[in-house]
Amino acid sequence: MSLLKVEQLSKVYTNNIAALQGVSFQIERGEIVGIVGESGSGKSTLTKLILGLESYKQGCITFNEQQIPPKKRADVRAYRKNIQMVFQDTNSALNPKLPIGKSLLEPLNNFTDFTPSYLPPGKHTNREKAERLLEMVGLEKVMVDRYPDELSGGQKQRVCIARAISIEPALLVCDEATASLDVSVQVRILELLKTLQRNLQMSILFISHDIRTVTNLCDIILVMKNGCLVDHFQLSDLYAPERHSYTKALLQAAML
């Protein structure tokens, strides 16, 4: 049973822009899937549909065999817990008035019945939980009391990742999560995502306009152009002759 299944999904915005046209793919448990494509190819639209932030009329999305967006309220809650998101813009993702420790614990406070596997058995104070999360993303414990404007872009993105994985989602969706970071920080964030994926056994859907980043992280790569999925392959087949001409052009432009 696939974790996420997208079948013949299309989306036309009210201005008649066909942002997605018959997109189909699936994500299995523990897979890291990358979607790459130029600006305007429909990547964020796809993310919004998967997260239930935009409606669609054609096609079907199922998560754990359940239709997205779910019909019953109880199912919406489970789905919210199981798909978490990391965005490009860390400034709007973190409340500037809240110390990092408080921002970090928002999801855990919404799902108080959830017991994290990354905490030792027993009771924990909020500070202990926040410190453990910071440790998992390679940040120092003293960050608990700091405010977002006292952190670098890379540190803020680590906080956003810690917050997203705090309730151990089955699927982590990252939309251009490393796009604003300089290359050395990008590489370290990708390493962090790989480690967290292994330790927490989650799946990752990683969206980027940069094929270099996607090939660095992902096992399976989907290529989008003008709302269509034009290529779909395992990383080991990156240089196979049957790659779509657009994939080849992206590789050439990135000098890969």
Ligand SMILES: Nc1ncnc2c1ncn2[C@@H]1O[C@H](COP(=O)(O)OP(=O)(O)OP(=O)(O)O)[C@@H](O)[C@H]1O
């Ligand atoms: N809310 C909206 N209303 C109308 N058109 C939209 C809306 N959101 C996106 N679009 C259009 O849909 C198309 C796909 O946009 P989308 O944001 O999904 O692209 P993207 O691949 O994420 O691009 P980028 O790499 O720049 O983030 C574009 O032509 C865009 O102008």
Ligand SMILES: [Mg+2]
């Ligand atoms: Mg986008």
